Amino acid sequence: MISIINIGMNHQSAPVELRECLSGDKVGPAEILELMRKSEFISECIFISTCNRVETICTATDPDQAEKVIIDLMAQAGTMPVERLRSHMYLHKDMDAVRHIFRVAASLDSMVVGEPQILGQVKEAFRLAAVKERSTGVILNRLMHKTFQVAKRVRTETGISETAVSISYAAVELAKKIFYGLEGRVALLIGAGEMAELAAKHLVCNGITELNIVNRSFERAVELAGSIGGKAALFDEMEEQLVKADIVISSTAATNYIITADMIKNILRKRKNRTLFLIDIAVPRDIEPKVNSLENCFLYDIDDLKEVVNENSTQRMQEALRAERIIEEEVIKFGNWLSTLDVVPTIVLLKEKVEEIRRAELRRSMSQLQGLTGEQIEAIETLTLSMAEKMVNDPILALKNISSRASKDSFIDITKRLFNLDKEKT
Amino acid sequence: MEHILSGIALFLIILSTGGFIVYIIRQNNSVFRYAYWVLFTGFLFQTLFLVYRYIALGTVPVINLKMSLAFFAWSIIGAYLLFQVKFRLMVLGSFVAPVAAFFMILSSALPHLPDTVPPVLKGIWLLLHVIPMFLGDGIFAIAFVSSVMYLVQERQIKRKTRGTLFKRLPSLETLDSINHYSLVYGFPLITIGMITGAAYAQAVLGSYWRWDPKEVWSLVTWICYAILLHERLAVGWQGRRSAIMSIFCFMMLIFTFLGGGILLDSYHSFGDFGGGTKLP
Known part of the structure; x- marks a missing residue:
């Protein structure tokens, strides 16, 4: 019996250093797919790697062996050592794997729930597997197409993607309304708070090219730069950094404004009025509110961003619930399809057996039925064919319609015994 | 024949304007595609109409206000289609199409007049003067529309209102760069139009410059655009300030276009919407 297996790690199960190791810098997804395909234990596979997750979904007849192969x-x-990796990974089998991939694509498993990028990334991963590497087959093709449908259903039937507005998401969304794109942009992180870190990570995921970090403690700046991939600068270099930056996220513990309107006026002149987007998530605030009234300068503080988040948070819970319900529904549907695959060999055997009997009997009778016209022979052919088909039609339908797995096995067993299908084979 | 052509063009352009408005409300890409192709077809019909008129009159069909407005609408749509190819900014159509439709309707509402073409308005000079002028005007109309879009979007971001338009409008930088490119492409065209106009006046009327009101206003408009372009390229004006200036410049342009044609006593004027051009 074929199983679907999902093994991987995400932003919750593994720290960034670990995910980075597998994020495709060292070994590309195509190479990993190729290696998996070479294994005799894995029949179909897809490899997904984004900045918040690394995972694979595959089908195998021996799931335990396949799991071992993949983790190795x-x-x-x-x-890295297998034990260390294993402790940060999750493993889902069959319907749990299906549910997991549905949730991932529908953005319910994202760091910022409802962010729309993940679907594109999953599609890209599938395209790589299906088109370039040809490592998918009947089950995964069907599963992934279903996955995209589910994600679309979730997006259109619930407001989850509309309300996907955490601070970092709101920041990125705003940045996209100010700048043409985030590629090639320079972000500056002032201070090293947890929320600022999250926002910065999200910016990096959305294509920011350069990330600089200034902090009162240079050591902490260096440490943070190491973990999210940026460059550390001294606190005194802040003005220089502000001239270079397009997007500034500030979150220091300072008690008064560390960036004043006069300072920004000066800096705007130096940067020839290039647009500057400042996000102040510190409480008390780091940036003088008057900065927002400067030309080509946009300042959002935590309240401005929170307003957007709060507006939606209760509604978001309900939407998430509805999304989970849609996913449950689709998991059941997919499970039904999958289990019809189990009965397929039995049905084929049954059909073959009936057809064989029909031919044999026809051959025997033909010797006594000489002198018939071609038309008459054809009529007999049709008659026997439809008789045979109709006789097994109901059993076949019954087999296809059994929903629970347990009763399915016994039904297959009974069918095989009643029609003597196993002996036929030997 | 010309009535049929212009009628079809008018119908298609109004239809596509409706489509573009539905598109901005519903955000449905297939609606955009229909609206876009309907507009494109309308543009083709309008082109045929103008070519037909050119042949019938023996000169560029701009000898009265009715014709000029139709030609202006054509150049706005033409400029939009070019920008669409470059920027692929679907929402721009929702703002440009109504402007073009407005001028089309205005043109069709004016009474039809007998086509009497004074001999001065025949020949290659008028073509050389009018074509770059109108193309430049059409491109400046795009600059105007993108500036309005810029100010709307900027206001939403500054005031943190994030209304329905916030989602639908593109980024500020995109709008600003449309403004930039329309200036860079439009300005040389109207400069050429001004130069050929002066040469035309010299060839036909005997002097390059006659202090005619429309000439003066055109020069003022040209200087405004020159200032805007200079500030953008040399000083680094961006965003809000250049959007406001661009809107102001376009207002000047419209005033020169309509005012110079109707209100001011000028040899450029269309008289009492008359077919004949007053000449000194």
């Missing part, structure tokens, strides 16, 4: 392979790709 990932450990090898990321050059």
Whole structure:
């Protein structure tokens, strides 16, 4: 019996250092797919790698062996010990795996729930597997198409993507309404708070090219720069950094404004009025509110961003609930389709057996039925064919319609015994 | 024949304007595609109409206000289609199409007049003067529309209102760069139009410059655009300030276009919406 297996890690299960090791810098997704395909234990596979998750979904007849192969392979790709990797990974089988991939694509498993990018990333991963590497087959093709449908359903039937506005998401969304795109932009992180870190990470995921970090404690700046991939600068270099930056996220513990309107006026002149987007998530605030009234300068503080988040948070809970319900529905539907796959071999055997009997009997009778016209022979052919088909039609339908797995097995068993299908084979 | 052509063009352009408005409300890409192709077809019909008129009159069909407005609408749509190819900014159509439709309707509402073409208005000079002028005007209309869009979007971001338009309008930088490109493309065109106009006046009327009101206003408009372009390229004006200036410049342009044609006593004027052009 074929199983669907999902193994991977996400922003909750593993720290960034670990995810980075597998994020495709060292070994590309295409190479990992190729390695997996070479294994005799894995029949179909897809490899998804984004900045918040690394995971694979595959089908195998022996799930335990496949699991071992995959984890070994990932450990090898990321050059890290198997035990360490295993402790940060999750494993889902069959319907749990299906549910997981549905939730991932519908953005319910994202760091910023409802963010729309993940669907594109999953599609891209599927395209790589299906088109370039040809590592998918009947089950995964069907599963992924279903996944995209589910994600679309969730997006259109619930407001989850509309209300996907956490602070960092709101910041990115606003930045996209100010700048043409985030590629090639320079972000500056002032202070190293947790929320600022999250927002910065989200900016990096959305294509920011350069991230600089200034902090009163240079050591902490260096540490943070190491973990999210930026460059640390001294606190005294802040003005220089402000001239270079397009997007500024400030979150220091300072008790008064560290960036004043006069300072920004000066800086705007130096940067030839290039647009500057400032996000102040510190409480008390770091940036003088008057900055927002400067030309080509946009300042959002935590309240401005929170307003957007609060507006939606209760509604968001309900929407998430509805999204989960849609996913449950679709998991059941997919499970039904999948289990019809189990009865397919039995149905094929049954049909073959009936057809064989029909031919044999026809051959025998034909010798006594000489002198018939071609038309008459054809009529007999049709008659026997439809008789045979109709006789097994109901059993076949019954087999296809059994919903629970347990009763399915016994039904298959009974069918095989009643029609003597197993002996036929030997 | 010309009535049929202009009628079809008018109908298609109004239809596509409706489509563009539905598009901005419903955000449905297939609605955009229909509206876009309807507009494109309308543009083709309008082109045929103008070519037909050109052949019938023996000169560029701008000898009265009715014709000029139709030609202006054509150049706005033409400029939009070019920008659409470059920027692929679907929402721009929702703002440009109504402007073009407005001028089309205005043109069709004016009474039809007998086509009497004074001999001065025949020949290659008028073509050389009018074509770059109108194309430049059409491109400046895009600059105007994108500036309005810029100010709307900027206001939403500054005031943190994030209304329905916030989602639908593109980024400030996109709008600003449309403004930039329309200036960079439009300005040389009207400059050429001004130069050929002066040469035309010299060839036909015997002097380059006659202090005619429309000439003066055109020069003032040209200087406004020159200032805007200079500030943008040399001083680094961006965003809000250049959007406001661009809107102001376009107002000047419209005033020169309509005012110079109707209100001011000028040899450029269309008389009492008359077919004949007053000449000194």
